Each structure stands twice: as C-alpha cells, then as structure tokens.
Amino acid sequence: MIRMSNHDSQLDEVFAAYRAACPEVEPGRSFMPGLWARIEARRRAEAVFYRWANSFAGAAAAVVLLLGLLLYQQPQPLPQRAYIEKLTDEISEDHFLEAAYLAQASSNKGR
C-alpha cells in the first residue's frame, strides 16, 4: 500500500481550499441575450458560407458547360494524324517483308 506523504495530504487541502476559493458565478442578465447573439452570429456566418458555396458551384458548372460548348462548336483537326501515317508506313513495310519472304520461299521450293 502506498503511504501518503505529508505533502500529499497538504496538496489535498490545497485542492479543497481551491474549490472554496472559486466563486459561484451567477449568470448575468446578458447571459441569454449574449448566447442567442452568438448563435445568430454563427447562423449568419454559416448562411453566408452556404450562399457563397452555392454561387461558386453554380459558376463552376456554368464555366464547365461553356467550355464544353466551345469545344463542341470548334472541332480540332485530328491530332492522331502522325500516328495514322506511322501506322500506314508500318503496314506497308510489313507487306513488303511478307512479299519478300514469299518470293524467297517460292524460289527455294523451285530448286
């Protein structure tokens, strides 16, 4: 069992004296009006925030629609042209190799 030191019990006394030294605070007349003023102030701040957030969301949606419309009305030239050209080249190259292979194969067969 832990023995309480002298200081331990003195500390308990200090805490007890502290409790007595904390005055009972009576709510002032302005307590309820002050509380409601704070509630209303927060309500107003929230309302302003939601209004701002709603208008921001609306504006963002309008910008997105506008951009979409602009892109739709001005079709860009196909950016894949280079790719298509390259693909055509590769196909013709494959075709050439295939033809060369077939020619070599038929000559080997002839021998």
Add this chain to the structure above:
Amino acid sequence: MILDPQLVARAQAGDEAAFNQLVGLSRKRVLSIVSRLIGKPEDVEDVAQDVFLRLFYSLNQLSNAELFDRWLYRLTVNAAYDYMRKARRRKESRMADLSEAQMMMADALAGERQGKTDERQSSLRDFVHWLLSGVNEEDRILLLLKEVEGLSIRELEEIYGANESALKVRLFRARQRVLKAFEKSKEKND
C-alpha cells in the same frame, strides 16, 4: 441532475423555447464547473456561453436524451480545454517562474492573516493554476474533475469514454507532477 428527456427531445427537434429552458435549468451548474476548471471568474460566463453554443449545434448528435447530462459535461470539458489552450498561447509560461509561485503563496497566506478574502482566494487560484501548469491541459482538467469536482473514476469513465486503468495512470502521473511542483514551492518557502 436529471433533466426531463422529453424536454431534451423537444430541444433536439428545434424547439427554441425548450432549448432556453434547458439552458435555464443547467447553466448554474455549468457556470460552477467552468469556474472551478478555469479559475478565472471574469471568463466564466464567456466559456459557459461557449458550452451552450456547442450544445445548440450538437444537440442533434445526441442519440439518447437520457445521456444529456454526460453530454453536457463533455461539452463543458471541451470548452474549458479550448479556453486553457488559448490562454496558454496568450501568456506562454508566465506562470513558469517559481518565485512568482512563492509570491502567490505568500500573498495567499498574508491575505488569510489580514482577512483579505478576495485577495487570498485570487492568489490561491493562481497558485493552484501555477501548480497545474506543468501538466498538459487534458490531464489538468482530468485532475481537477477528480480532485476538485470530486468525480469518481466511474463518472470520469463515462465522460471520457476511456477505461479505468488508463484514467488511473493518467491521474497518478498528473498528480505526481503537481505534487513535485508543490514540494518545490514548499521547500523554497520554508
């Protein structure tokens, strides 16, 4: 204190008159707890208003109206904690000086001798807050709830939602730190 669960339910449903009634029934108690937790009579009303402001905006989160009392205690503890954190930032370690604590204790004793009750009480409050300044705000509140408010470990468990052994360890450590500060101030004073 047990409040009518129907009154709580009405306030939860947005009935402002019921909310006013709830505040009226519990504000004296909240003011007393806040007064003992923060020890600054001039700020008590402001912190208590903060408690009820939090209550107004969180009442719909309360699942069971019968838990209102515990809920209000938790909000009070949170508001006191925020106040203490802000107060610490305002006057970082102003109370860290031991000689100042000695002066407070001497003032408290002198006030007692001369019958200056207000001065003595104010010095005593400052002295206790100096003793507690070596402990973090969370543990400070925990210790005050136990030692000054006289709450049992079971009640603390309900408020904090923590288990008994964790609370006991925190309380023991906090008390040991406060005791050390107290012993130091006594040695210097003797």
